[in-house]
Amino acid sequence: MSFRYVKLGSLFNITSGGTPSRKNKDYYENGDIPWVKTGDLKNMYLSDVDEYITQQALNESSAKLFPKGTVLIAMYGATIGNCSILSIDAATNQACAAFKPNNKIIPEFLYYYLMSIKERLISLAVGGAQPNISISILKNIEIPLLTINEQKRMVSILNKSRELIDKRKAQIEALDELTQSVFLEMFGDLKSNPKGWKKVQLSELVQVDANLVSDIENYGSSPKDVLAPAIKVC
DNA sequence: CCTTCACGCATTGCGCGTAA
DNA sequence: TTACGCGCAATGCGTGAAGG
Known part of the structure; x- marks a missing residue:
């Protein structure tokens, strides 16, 4: 795979948005244009927002409409460095920098790249009370320029890895609940069973590591049957 | 003149302490 | 125990300065 590094500024016309005046009700009341704040930049894809603005607000403020596929990054505030792709x-x-989609970089590739350099971006921020990543800093960030097919291949690998991370997170949450359920089983009031967990074989619940299961089952006082949340760790 | 940057202020929500 | 007030942190907003 051959590639060269190219500055984001030469690939994208990076712009920021704007905040229509809060004093003018006509800018917000009955608005139907989704208006993104940095706090909305939580997930990879963004389809749900807190606030909407009107067409008039768009015309009379520096807020701009960005198309589906635009990658947004928070330039300051506690959410600095957070990214999302508009769906x-x-x-x-004004705290969001926007990279409109083009035919050289696919949004998912840019998203993963920005996430991979998030810590570096934050360290580049300047300012005291509220550190700022400026658009000029973003323009100077270099990105490996791959062919679209290579980008797609990388994105599919990274998607798989992200799925794995999500699954692992779900497993950790499930195992946390399992901890509670074991204590409820051993010391709690089973009749009350406040969370409505079912009684299942531990081996049925935990499929991830057979050795771990047998270790737990063979560990003296641990019960083979546990009260468990209605999820399966696999 | 318009856009962008960068700073500081305003607002909101949460946690903690205290008094009733 | 509950309600209230205070302080702090997080986040959004406004605005003056600078530069193209």
Whole structure:
């Protein structure tokens, strides 16, 4: 795989949004244009927002409408460095930098790249009370320029890895609940069973590591049957 | 003149302490 | 125990300065 590094500024016309005046009700009341704030940049894809603005707000403020596929990154505030890909057309406030989709970089590849350099981006931020990543800093960030097919291949690998991370997170949460359930089984009031867990074989619940299961089952006082949340760890 | 940057202020929500 | 007030942190907003 051969590639060269290219500055984001030469690939994208990076812009920020704007905040229509809060004093003008006409900008917000009955608005139907999604308006993104940095706090909305939580997940990979963004389809749900807190606030909407009107067409008038769009016309009379520096808020701009960005198309589906635009990658947004928070430039300051506690959410600095957070990214999302728009899965709807939406406007943003001034704290979001926007990379409109083009034919050289696919949004998912840019998203993963920005996430991979998040810590570096934060360290580049300047300012005291509220550190700032400016658009000029973003323009100077270099990204490996791969062919679209290579980008797609990388994205599919990274998607799989992300799925794995999500699954692992779900497993950890499930195992945390399992901890509670074991204590409830051993010391709690079973009749009350406040969470409505069912009684199942431990081996039925935990499929991830057969040795771990046998270790737990063979560990003296541990019960083979446990009260468990209605999920399976696999 | 318009856009962007960067700073500081305003607002909101949460946690903690205290008094009733 | 509950309600209230205070302080702090997080986040959004406004605005003056700078530069193209």
